[in-house]
Amino acid sequence: MKNNSTKIIAFILMAILICACNAVKRVPDGKNLLVKNNILVNGKLTNDETADNQMYQKPNGTLLGYRLRLNLYNLANLNPDSTYQTKFKKKPGKYERMSKIYSAKQVDRLGQSFYYKGIHEFLKNTGEPPVIIDTSKTKKSLLRLKYYYFNNGFFDVKTDYTIDSIGNKKAEINYNITTGPAYIIDTISTKIMSPALDSLYKTNTEPSFVKSGNQYKTSDFEEEKNRITTYFRNHGAYFFQPTYVTFDIDTISKKNKANVTLVINNNNIQERDSSRTEPFKLYTISDVNIYTDYSSANAKKKPSDSTSYNNFNLYSFKELKYKPRAITDAIFISKGSTFADFRTTLSSRYLNNLKIFNYPSIQYEVDKRDPTAQSLIANVYLTPRKKYSFGTTFDVTHSNIQDFGIGASISQTIRNVFNRAETLEISARLNIGSSRDMANPNDNFFNVSEYGLDMKLNFPRILLPFGTEKIIPKSMIPSTQITSGFSKQRNIGLDKENFTGGISYNWSPKRHNTAKLELLNAQFVRNLNPGNYFNVYTSSYDDLNDIASTYNTNAEVDGNNNLTIPKGTTQFTNQVLTQQTTLRPGDAQYQEVESIEERRIRLTENDFILATSYTFTKTTKKDLADNNFYQFRTKIESAGSLLSAVSAIGNLPKNSRGNYEIFNLEYSEYIKTEFDYIKHWDFGKEKVLAVRSFFGIAIPFGNSNYIPFSRSYYSGGSNDNRAWQPYALGPGSTNAVNDFNEANMKIALSGEFRFKIFGDVKGAIFADAGNIWNVLDNVIDEKAKFNNLNDLDEIALGTGFGLRYDLSFFVIRLDLGFKTYNPAHAKGDRWFKEYNFGHSVLNFGINYPF
Template sequence: MKKNSTKITAFILIAILICACNAVKRVPDGKNLLTKNNIRVNGKSTNDETAANQMYQKPNGTLLGYKLRLNLYNLANLNPDSTYQAKFKKNPGLYERQSKILSAKQVDRLGQSFLYKGIHEFLKSTGEPPVIIDTAKAKKSLLRLKYYYFNNGYFNVKTDYDIDSVGFKKAKINYNITTGPAYLLDSIKTTIKTPALDSLYKTNKEPSILKSGNQFKTADFEEEKNRVTTYFRNHGAYFFQPTYVTYDIDTIGKKNKADVNLIINDNNIQEKDSSRTEPFKLYKISDVNIYTDYSPVNSKSQIKDSTTYNNFNLYSYKKLKYKPRAITDAIFISKGSTFSDTRTTLSSRYLNNLKIFNYPSIQYEVDKRDPTAQSLIANVFLTPRKKYSFGASLDLTHSNIQDFGIGASISETIRNVFNRAETLEISARVNIGSSKDMANPNDNFFNVSEYGLDMKLNFPRILLPFGTEKIIPKRMIPSTSITAGFSKQTNIGLDKENFTGGLSYNWNPKRNNTAKLELLNAQFVRNLNPNNYFNVYTSSYRELNNIASVYNTDPSNLDDDSNLIVSEGTNNFTNQVLTEQTALTPETKEYKDVESIEERRLRLTENDFILATSYTFTKTTKKDLADNTFYQFKTKIESAGSLLTAISNVSSLPKNSNGQYVIFNLPYSEYIKTEFEYIKHWDFGKEKVLAVRSFFGIAIPFGNSNYIPFSRSYYSGGSNDNRAWQPYALGPGSTNASNDFNEANMKIALSGEFRFKIFGDVKGAIFADAGNIWNVLDNVVDTKARFDNLNDLDEIALGSGFGLRYDLSFFVVRLDLGFKTYNPAHEKGDRWFKEYNFGHSVLNFGINYPF
């Protein structure tokens, strides 16, 4: 086997070497393959990406230094049709002989087959033709470079280029840039002809981008132009545009310095064949007209219904279907206010957020009733969406528990339910899937399933009996959601029913900040098949069965193979151990193991009732989908059961035998939970991105609980966590994941990923994931699973690996291969690289990036 591996490796290396030597296969005689653009600034090479982007020609792309796509292209036959026909010309009679065997039509079609043509078309389309040096393009690149450095203050820049041969038919281009000293900004003044604008400019508290002593940069001048324009248009200058801002740059008599004069002339008005100028006017809003059911079809029809509310005029071409306040609350433009682009944008955002209109449009016209011509009429055109809309979907799914699934859902959306822009969404879903981790005695492929019904009623305001405008003003786009849901699932073997309900408030404190207050979040989890526990959690069963093989004294607990019967035998034996009816005593290890198994069984099979309140805050600097330099911070705090405990204490309600208050004959959960997550991305250019994520979460039970419900606990491993372990297969602590579906109430995670382009839409990544879960301040007694002090941080697991991503624009398909680099389940001193091999690796499939 070793010899074969050596031969295969040698063959691959030889093949790569041959292809590499043949990189100039399609480079014509007298021409050169471009291998590098070398930009030298004042005699030194630079890695300035912006300067590199000025090139009209760039070398062929590489994968780890190897020109894979170029060599694929070189392997292709560029004229497969001619080659196929030439075969018959060289062999007279061959065509006739093959036609007798196949038929003339089949012989012709053979030339279009994948073997003769398709493979070459594939190689051409996947590959990349050689980039041959073009001196005309080199001169254009040089001119671009000159402009680039000139626009950065190097007014005396000098440029030239030369071509260096680096091998047979290969060469690089050296772009030589001599910048000279950079010019700095000296005096800065303004000349603004319109007195109203001049006054506005002087009262603007936001500092100018242009500052004396700064290096001259054209980008700064553009940014200042946009800053001034935004300020003026937010303070009434409706007709002002960036083109009215010009600059006079004076370098005469200055040594490497430039005086700047920002000039704003009066408004230029075109009138038929002539033009005139007049000072800019600052406009106020004289009327706000809202057309609630506008469409191009009825735009010339007569208004049939109208009303006035809080100085807003509402019009309808049919009967008005909205309570006026539902619409006017979304409009930030008010009668008597100064024209402002910000108010216009905010109104559009709010109207879009209502989800009952298509593409709201806000237009302005000069009010001809005003003799000073300084008033605007704001016209808001709203096109309603259909009141009822139906949706259906069919999906292939993959989750932490489900390896493969087929899901279907139907939904109905009802808009403007109570005539105040509310939306009601009702959906039903069903999913069947396959999981190799599930108990599957009948060996069925589809061994997991789920169906459910959900309802969500959304109000575009804070729904409380008192006003909240002073705390959460409408510019924060507040909303209220009331939800309810039911689901039944057989995906962990205990066959659960899940009832949920909630009341939450959402708002945006700032443009990129979101806040959510879940005033009430109720969940009732009912286990339908708790006696199936040991068929699902087989690790626990094996451990208990091994102990019973030595200490069991009751033959009725065993089957014919001397194994514990599920569930009569397991329950009886556990009870006999814990009531000291066997040879085991509380001081023995086996007794503690049985105690731990029973504690976990009770925790995972008991029904749960959770009534929680939580607050979530998220802040991000991400501007759009293409932004790869940003950070995101998210924090959440959740409290469960405290309200019920307060009511129980005041009401002096009785407790059960375990000292717990109950509701619906069920002890409710009581805990406090908090989470922190921070994500940061750095863009290094050329589609190279470094992304890191850190997470810390802890849930502490108290009062009515001594553990955290399974649905609110943490797990580790999986495609969006530590990718060297399967989901639920890491931790807690150094326990070697002895249980099935391992979970705990504290989690630490830290991940880093370097992403880079391979070719086309295929990206690559190298990653490292660290973290683990632990039990803390709950009823778990296993010291290996607990976090007792900072020394337990040495149980943080480390996984590393690499992956591929394929960008489909609307989502990214991801494959990651993770290797266990540091495994805390092993003994100390034997944890590094113990399982760092393909046999213990984990292949993860995911949709979109992990963070």
């Protein structure tokens, strides 16, 4: 408590010190600090962000209305070296006295210390100098505003500005804009000099950005330029560029209206000292030449090996190392086809996706053999990557299980394995970590470890015994991936061995859509130390031990009369469930023991899962900077149905529990589906609202009455409900009675408003809602079940705020979540019951949660 009081007092004193700073401390006499820019359009204040972005000068940034960075800058001593030297000039003997105690060199170095200099450098660099009104920049801003409104159709715009003083050395600038009426596009006509382009233009059915009746906007004309250029270049006009598209605007004969003439001139050809014009031509491809091992060193050499395949010419400066189809399948430019930019782009994407070439280049030249000069030769230059490459990684990690972890991996990549552009990656990994949640009798810091081997073999095509070109054409960039892996974990759960394998198909139906079909996904999880269950799941042990303190008859106990693990716990559970104690079915404590045993069996049994799944993802996100998009992902997974069908057809016997087995192990059977939707709204000025909704359910049937732990859902954590620790929320209203709580149905909703604080530091306020439940499985605890829509009142709500530091390539994130509505409490006592710092959860994360 004393430490907390000290921190609070220090924080208050720092706040008072900062607030006491004079904002105009470093504003010269006769100058003014820019406090605000007001843009008044026809006498009314506007919040148009684009108009605001025309300003050459903007006020100092604020945090909740306070100019924090400006005041930090004002706290700094801008000349700490001079101040340090002045200290000795005022007291001449001080330098000599200090030099005798230390040394002259140490005294000089003291002036460079953090106390004398470093702190001021920090304040200066972190802070922000005052923005002092500069009238020359104000006039430039006014001119940019005039152009901005002119480009939006206000041809008679008038502008001026005034500077209003609002206190000592403080002022705001008023930018006064009088727009006049906006000009409207009236008639649209065309003047296209080249007959070939004129015909193309008339056959184009795409809607124009420039339409009669619309307000004049320069941006619409730019969009129309690009639209016309794209259409022409995708239909054979190789030499066409946007500069050939111009617009004549006639406003003389109309009042507030403009007649538009689209003008496209002939091709301008530069020939040494002269130039000439001629109509544009439409080109076809006469040859496609592929240089499979091109480099700058052999640019002037002649290829030594060549072959032709499906009208493609393949050349190599050494022996040709690829089967022709492996390369030609990636080329969408074909002999006899019309030149089209989109074919070039698609070919480059596919070639890059092969991951066996560096920066493929596609160039065109006019075929001199064609007397009409309307043919192009496409030259594809491919520079192979090294066949073998070795890689290493080293990571510091944080996860739901590990508080701290160190991971390392080595990998070997082999390219063009079967001479058809396949890639094989073999990797080994090792991770050691620390976890407070794991059984740790020796109190070792690194009490968690995992090592594994993985293999991935990628084929740049759909690998099936029948053709799929009609269903999944090569323009969708299909691929097949075969994977296998093995990992062994120590003190993660019950010490596990995990064997995986599978085959999956990936393709892109559209530019921003992806599809994945996992034809087979096999996983075998073997628990190496099931007897350690109650050492790991300590809350279950405590509950069982409490009951045993009253009802134990002859189960083994230690010197403190606690059940031994695993012998004593097993004996007592058997006593209760075989009614050797006074507990009977229907008793609350009998049901609790039954529930504990049900969960122990579920989490200690070995699992075999053979699943098939389909995942579809769609996004409108254009690039990393796009903050106005949505993303939708859905997945459906079926496990065990194929094995059950084979077992039924083969009339295979069932075990004593009425289930089929494979390799003496009951396999899992379930159906699982998920829906995930993310939406971002960009409000400008680095303000973004992001929301996410998720629903997932896995229903066991047939050979199973529960879902394996690895396929279950949990709630809480840095990417989920941030007011709860991972696995600490739910199921239902159970108050997370177990360690690592999980269930087979989940609902999650999150909203987050992100904003800039200063520099690369961003802030956020958020709300997370959701929970997990058990449904249609063998869990008997009614509090954990989802029975009807009334159970939606068990959706937990967490709210809070966070800080993010943007490092460009990733974001470091801290979020503090508060339990706002906790369904674990009795109804009527759930709101703000634990809304305090003592019950808050601090989350550390990398990148945004969604």
